[in-house]
Each structure stands twice: as structure tokens, then as C-alpha cells.
Amino acid sequence: MPFQLTDDQLLTRDSVREFAEAEIAPIAAEIDKNHRPPLESIPKLAEMGLLGMIIPEEYGGTGMDTVSYVIAIEELSRVCATHGVLAEAHSSLCTWPIVNYGNAEQKQKYLPDLANGNAIGAFGLTEPNAGSDAGSTSTTAVRDGDEFVLNGQKIFITNGGFAKTFVIIARSTDAPGAKGLSAFIVERDTAGFQVLEPEQKMGIRGSSTTPLAFSDCRIPAANLLGNQGEGFKIAMQILDGGRTGIAAQALGIAQGAFEAACKYAKERVQFGKPLAALQAIQWMIADMAVDIEAGRALVYQAADTEDRHEPHSQASAMAKLFCGEMATRVTGKAIQIHGGVGYTEAYPVERMYRDAKITEIYEGTSEIQRLVISRNYLR
Numbered sequence: 001m002p003f004q005l006t007d008d009q010l011l012t013r014d015s016v017r018e019f020a021e022a023e024i025a026p027i028a029a030e031i032d033k034n035h036r037p038p039l040e041s042i043p044k045l046a047e048m049g050l051l052g053m054i055i056p057e058e059y060g061g062t063g064m065d066t067v068s069y070v071i072a073i074e075e076l077s078r079v080c081a082t083h084g085v086l087a088e089a090h091s092s093l094c095t096w097p098i099v100n101y102g103n104a105e106q107k108q109k110y111l112p113d114l115a116n117g118n119a120i121g122a123f124g125l126t127e128p129n130a131g132s133d134a135g136s137t138s139t140t141a142v143r144d145g146d147e148f149v150l151n152g153q154k155i156f157i158t159n160g161g162f163a164k165t166f167v168i169i170a171r172s173t174d175a176p177g178a179k180g181l182s183a184f185i186v187e188r189d190t191a192g193f194q195v196l197e198p199e200q201k202m203g204i205r206g207s208s209t210t211p212l213a214f215s216d217c218r219i220p221a222a223n224l225l226g227n228q229g230e231g232f233k234i235a236m237q238i239l240d241g242g243r244t245g246i247a248a249q250a251l252g253i254a255q256g257a258f259e260a261a262c263k264y265a266k267e268r269v270q271f272g273k274p275l276a277a278l279q280a281i282q283w284m285i286a287d288m289a290v291d292i293e294a295g296r297a298l299v300y301q302a303a304d305t306e307d308r309h310e311p312h313s314q315a316s317a318m319a320k321l322f323c324g325e326m327a328t329r330v331t332g333k334a335i336q337i338h339g340g341v342g343y344t345e346a347y348p349v350e351r352m353y354r355d356a357k358i359t360e361i362y363e364g365t366s367e368i369q370r371l372v373i374s375r376n377y378l379r
């Protein structure tokens with residue numbers, strides 16, 4: 001059955017597309033070239049409601065459904081993957097756990113500022129020795145009276161350079177492996193908490209990716225998110241939703257590259273006719289279109305499954321796996337269709353190809369998605 005978008009979801013697509021083309025497309029190449037986080041976009045994203053997408057209206061968000069949310073991430077990423085991941089990490093990785101595991105005080109304290117752009121959110125799970133194996137987290141959070149004392153290091157934290165609100169996973173009990181982990185809200189200006197120098201990356205270069213260091217960093221015990229020992233469960237649920245968001249980012253990147261390739265194929269003349277008249281090019285365009293539509297079906301299906309409050313880890317892993325690899329295929333073909341100029345900064349497909357690769361890696365690599373998917377069939 002084809003997926004039928006509602007009028008509201010179609011409106012979200014139109015309005016985010018219009019916004020992205022007017023406000024984001026003009027700076028996409030420059031922020032990539034200069035590795036510059038687009039801080040000037042934050043008030044604009046907030047004004048459009050794109051920072052409070054999954055925050056309930058009572059806390060100043062737009063409380064949109066998950067299908068509308070992934071459409072918005074897709075549309076931002078269609079013109080700029082950096083903006084796509086800024087909004088995605090803020091929403092799926094930081095606001096989602098506060099909305100779903102925060103108590104009344106935590107929601108009241110943090111969600112309004114996350115919705116209106118006064119605070120950008122980030123999520124710290126990965127460590128030097130705990131990547132795919134998140135259960136090996138070694139950052140500690142030791143209870144001391146009314147406080148927890150954090151020590152350790154996180155790496156590769158999206159939005160790290162400018163986020164104010166961090167959801168951090170740390171080991172707070174003696175229970176082994178994943179069972180000893182808990183989730184905490186950490187504010188940027190807390191003593192003992194340091195954001196280190198950003199990574200220089202292959203793609204999504206405007207996205208700030210930083211290490212974090214905790215050295216006797218004291219946070220109020222009231223900043224525990226959920227219960228002690230629930231950290232791994234919370235992190236996995238965050239990633240279940242986040243993976244659909246990253247799949248949407250990959251889908252948007254692929255869509256942007258596809259449109260650029262179609263345009264170029266119609267304009268460029270070789271052997272007396274446009275590239276579009278050559279069957280070799282037509283076949284590539286057809287394969288790209290099928291890839292994108294298959295990915296879109298998986299992304300919307302995963303989002304719709306979440307909206308129906310059904311288990312969605314399988315659907316989100318499938319969407320992320322397919323779309324991550326699909327975006328790499330499609331952006332690669334888009335460069336091929338452009339020929340030599342596609343390999344240069346003169347055309348956006350070069351940036352899109354570099355941006356696409358990360359969607360096979362973060363929020364769980366393609367190999368980890370294959371583990372998640374296959375275990376449902378082999379138990």
C-alpha cells in the first residue's frame with residue numbers, strides 16, 4: 001500500500017522546503033568550506049519551529065508527529081546535511097529523552113529553552129573505548145550527597161561546540177556492563193565540564209563534532225534522567241528514534257544529489273545532444289530514482305510505526321541501513337553524471353558525496369544495523 005501523507009505533512013514539506021531553499025541553501029557551500037557551524041541559523045530554525053519538533057506544545061514545541069519530523073529533517077538535508085544533523089541531534093538525541101524520561105521539573109526547566117533555540121541539545125554516549133560497544137562506557141557518575149560527580153571523556157559529540165544542554169550516559173552503579181549505566185542532564189557551564197577542540201571532518205563540516213571532558217564535574221542529583229541503571233535502555237531507545245532521523249538525513253542528501261544530477265544531465269551537451277538523451281545516463285537516473293523511493297518508503301514506514309506507538313527498532317534499523325548505503329550510491333552516481341566538474345567544489349554533488357558517508361557510521365554503523373535486523377530473524 002503506498003504511503004499517503006496527510007495535508008499537514010504535505011504542508012510541513014512545502015514550508016520547510018521553502019525555508020531551506022531561502023535561508024539555508026545560500027550558506028551550505030560556505031559553511032562546508034570553512035568548517036563553520038551555522039550559528040546564525042539557530043534563531044531561524046527556532047522561529048520555524050524546527051528545534052521544538054518533538055517537544056509538546058505545553059513546553060513551547062510544535063509537538064509534530066514523527067512522519068512530519070522526518071520530512072523536516074529530509075528537507076533540511078536536501079540542501080544542507082549539516083543543518084539536518086544539527087536539528088536531528090538536538091531533537092532525537094537530546095530533547096527526546098527529556099520529553100520521554102524527564103520528570104515534571106526537568107521538562108519545565110529544559111524543554112522551553114530547547115524549543116525556542118536559547119539552548120541547543122547534544123548527546124554524549126561514545127567514548128574512546130566504547131563506540132559500537134556502548135555497554136563498555138567507562139565515564140563514571142558517583143553519587144555524593146545531593147550530587148553526582150562525573151569523571152571521564154566522550155568523543156564525537158554532535159553540536160558539542162555550542163550546545164548548552166547535554167544528555168550524558170555514565171556508569172553510576174557497580175552493576176556490570178550495560179546494567180550499570182545511567183543518563184544525566186549536564187549543563188554546559190558546569191565546573192569540571194570542558195568541551196574540547198572540534199574534529200576536522202571529511203563531510204558535514206559545518207557540524208560541530210567535539211570531545212567532552214569531565215573532571216570532578218558535580219551535577220545536582222536532580223539531573224538524573226529516569227532511574228539509575230536505565231541509561232543503556234534510554235540510550236538504545238534514543239537511537240531507535242534517532243536512526244529514523246539519520247535515515248531521513250541520508251534520504252534528503254540523496255534527493256538533493258538526484259535533483260542536481262537531473263538538472264545537469266539536461267543542460268550538459270556532448271556529441272551534439274544533452275547527456276539526458278544518452279541511455280547510460282537515463283539508466284543511472286532510473287536506478288537513483290528507485291533507490292530513493294525505496295528509502296523514502298522505509299523512512300516513512302519507520303516513522304509511522306513510531307507514531308502508532310509500536311516497536312520500531314527493526315523498522316528504524318532497516319531505514320537507516322538502506323538509506324545510509326543508498327545515499328552513498330546515489331551521490332556517487334550524481335558525481336559520475338557530472339563527470340569532471342562533479343569532482344570539484346563548483347557543483348554541490350561533491351559536498352553531498354562527502355556528507356552522505358557519515359550516515360553509514362553515526363548512530364550505529366551499517367554493521368550494527370545488520371546485527372539489530374538479523375537478530376529478529378535468528379532468535
Ligand SMILES: Cc1cc2nc3c(=O)[nH]c(=O)nc-3n(C[C@H](O)[C@H](O)[C@H](O)COP(=O)(O)OP(=O)(O)OC[C@H]3O[C@@H](n4cnc5c(N)ncnc54)[C@H](O)[C@@H]3O)c2cc1C
Pocket residue numbers: 089093122123124125126130131132133155156157158159201209358361362363364365366367368371
Ligand atoms: C561526525 C560524527 C558525529 C557523531 N555524533 C555523535 C554524538 O552526537 N553522540 C555520540 O555519542 N556519538 C556520536 N558519534 C559516534 C558514532 O556514533 C560512532 O563513531 C559509531 O557508533 C561507531 O563507533 P566507533 O567509531 O567507535 O567504531 P567502532 O565501534 O570501533 O567500529 C569500527 C568498525 O568495526 C565494526 N564493528 C564494531 N563492532 C562490530 C560488531 N559487533 N559486528 C560487526 N562489526 C562491528 C563497525 O561497524 C565499524 O565498521 C559521532 C561520530 C561521528 C564520526
